[in-house]
Amino acid sequence: MPTIALELLSSRGWYADRSPETKRLLAPLFQLREYSAGQSLYNHGDEPNGVFGIASGGIDISIPRFDGLAFTIHRAETGFWIGDSALFAGYSRMISIVATAQVRAVFLPRAPLLKLVEENPFLYKDFYALSHINTQTALNLLANLATSPAEARVAVRLLMYEPNGGSDANEISLSHEKLAELVALSPATMQRVLASMQEQRLIEVSYSRIRILNRGGLLALCAKAR
Numbered sequence: 248m249p250t251i252a253l254e255l256l257s258s259r260g261w262y263a264d265r266s267p268e269t270k271r272l273l274a275p276l277f278q279l280r281e282y283s284a285g286q287s288l289y290n291h292g293d294e295p296n297g298v299f300g301i302a303s304g305g306i307d308i309s310i311p312r313f314d315g316l317a318f319t320i321h322r323a324e325t326g327f328w329i330g331d332s333a334l335f336a337g338y339s340r341m342i343s344i345v346a347t348a349q350v351r352a353v354f355l356p357r358a359p360l361l362k363l364v365e366e367n368p369f370l371y372k373d374f375y376a377l378s379h380i381n382t383q384t385a386l387n388l389l390a391n392l393a394t395s396p397a398e399a400r401v402a403v404r405l406l407m408y409e410p411n412g413g414s415d416a417n418e419i420s421l422s423h424e425k426l427a428e429l430v431a432l433s434p435a436t437m438q439r440v441l442a443s444m445q446e447q448r449l450i451e452v453s454y455s456r457i458r459i460l461n462r463g464g465l466l467a468l469c470a471k472a473r
Contacts, residue, residue, distance in 0.1 A: 252277075252303070252352075253302075255303060255326075256353060257270075258325075258326070260300075260326025260327060260328060261300075261328045261377045261380055262300060262326075263326065264376075272370065276359050277353045277354070278353070278356065279351065279352075279353060279354070280299075280351075281349070281352075282304075282346040282349070284349065285345065285346065286350075287343065288306065288345070289330070289344055290340065291317075291339075291340055291341065295334040295338075295340060296356065296357050297330060297334065297354050297356040298328060298329070298331050298354070298355040299352045299355075300326075300352060301323060301324060301325055301326065301327045301329075301350065301352055302351045303325055303350065304346060304348045304350030304351060305346070305347040305350070306322070306344050306346055306350060307319050307321075307322050307344070307345050307425075308320055308321040308343070308344055309342065310342050310343075317343060319425070319429060320388055321388055322425065322429065324420075328377055331374050347420070387407060391403050397436055397440050398440050399468050399469055400432070401426070401432070401441070402444075402468035404426070404429060405419065405450070405459060405465060406462065417459035417462075418456055418457070418459075419457045419458070419459070421455070421456065422455045423437055423441060423452070441457075444468075448460055450465075
């Protein structure tokens with residue numbers, strides 16, 4: 248059993264909110280998997296093989312555009328679970344998941360998971376809860392793309408990343424370019440927005456990381472959204 252990974256997942260996200268009985272039933276199925284930066288956990292069109300929980304590291308979630316190119320819609324970190332929708336619906340994957348750094352994930356394989364849920368139907372409620380959480384995230388992302396002005400859009404996106412409880416709970420592993428892609432802004436506009444936020448002491452920026460200094464100030468920017 249991947250004890251350290253389970254401890255991390257028990258501290259936040261969907262699994263943290265499960266009942267002791269649900270955790271007892273799921274724990275024996277868990278497998279620990281590791282992925283290096285750039286490695287796919289799965290791709291659009293794949294047959295569903297199981298459910299993944301991100302214990303450490305980060306992943307990019309992308310969807311195919313009409314021209315076949317992939318568009319990144321979200322970056323997720325510890326506590327994020329994915330893969331349930333296609334598995335329980337019996338359809339192929341709608342999205343692609345790629346590790347952004349070294350990732351440790353807990354994996355629930357398809358066959359034993361489906362068997363467990365069939366034998367314990369109350370578990371369906373737990374996975375409906377996971378579907379609800381991820382649907383809410385998708386709706387938040389959609390609303391974010393409709394937010395203006397640009398500073399408010401960026402502020403909303405940054406506040407979607409919850410404090411991770413680490414040595415720097417407000418630090419987000421995200422490059423300027425990736426953040427610009429996630430909020431559909433040009434790199435030049437993103438540079439301007441980040442510079443303004445840094446001047447206001449709302450954030451501190453390095454090349455691949457953004458540290459939130461003033462959440463209240465970011466919330467004030469969100470209030471300007473229309």
